[in-house]
Amino acid sequence: MKCHLCKDNPCYEGNPCRKTDSVPLYDDPVDRKILKTAADVEALFYREACRVDETMEFARRMGYRSLGIAFCLGFIKEAGILAGILEGEFHVHSVCCKVGSIEKSTFGMAERPWIGKVSCNPIEQARILAEEGTEFNIVLGLCVGHDSLFYKHSKAPVTTLVVKDRKLGHNPVAALYCPYIRSELGRPLKERPLEGSSASTVVDHLRGK
Ligand code: SF4
Ligand code: SF4
Incomplete structure (x- = not known):
């Protein structure tokens, strides 16, 4: 199907273009x-x-009584704020992306000075939340792909509160709304140069370094 090309969207009025047996x-x-x-x-x-x-x-x-938060370490402050709000009426468990501290070298991942040496571990995040018995999991800022693995392996249903977009303030739709950004999309990406780039990581910033 190519619903994005549909002009009148008659399905919205109860007139489906495709008969389905969805119920x-x-x-x-x-x-x-x-x-x-x-x-x-x-x-x-x-x-x-x-x-x-x-x-x-x-x-x-x-x-639901027991909620899980699967968060990126770069969102640890926001995870704390969210947990504090939720704990007013739910049991809350949270697991950060770096849990278990697997070295990136284990999987032959790209390593750069501006990010840490420890891999994200989304399947473990899902496993730990399952062991905690959470009934509903909330994703807070996991990377593209890491979130995919969390969704794939979470035992409980998942909702996403925040998607990570390091360039657009975690608001990726800005790239679609704003023609200045949109016109740049799809071009071959340039890798961040090693020379002249700050080597501080987001965790350094969070810790005031
Ligand atoms: S009618 Fe609805 S389902 Fe059919 S093509 Fe249009 S948007 Fe898609
Ligand atoms: S996985 Fe462990 S070390 Fe990492 S943020 Fe959670 S509690 Fe702290």
Whole structure:
């Protein structure tokens, strides 16, 4: 399908261009409850609630008591703020991306002075949250691909609160909205040069170095 080329979107009015037998896809009672709860939160708090509040309301209505936060170490302050808010009514477990401290050399990954030597470990983040028994996991700033592995391996359903975009203030849609940025997209990327680049890591910045 190429819905992005569709002009009138008749499906929105209840006139599908493609006949599907989709209702049985939601026969699983948990899937059905998630689908309905997401729609209820959307409808009832439309433009009233921000994403954090929507996430909490969704969790309340699903009856979740134990929430997980899978965060990037660069978001440790935000993870603490989020956990503090959630802990008012949920049990919260969090696991940072560097848990276990696997060296990047183990996997032959690119190493540069402006990032640490320890690999992200998203499958372990998922495993630990499963061991903690979290019922719903929140992703906070995991990298492209690391998030994919977390989504793939998380035992509990996952929602994303923040996607990482180091260049655009974690707001990747700016690249689509803003023609100045958009016109640059898709060009061959230049690797960051070793010479003349600051060698401080985000963790150095977080620690005031
Ligand atoms: S009617 Fe809806 S589903 Fe069909 S092409 Fe248009 S946007 Fe896609
Ligand atoms: S994995 Fe361990 S060392 Fe790393 S942030 Fe979490 S508690 Fe700290």
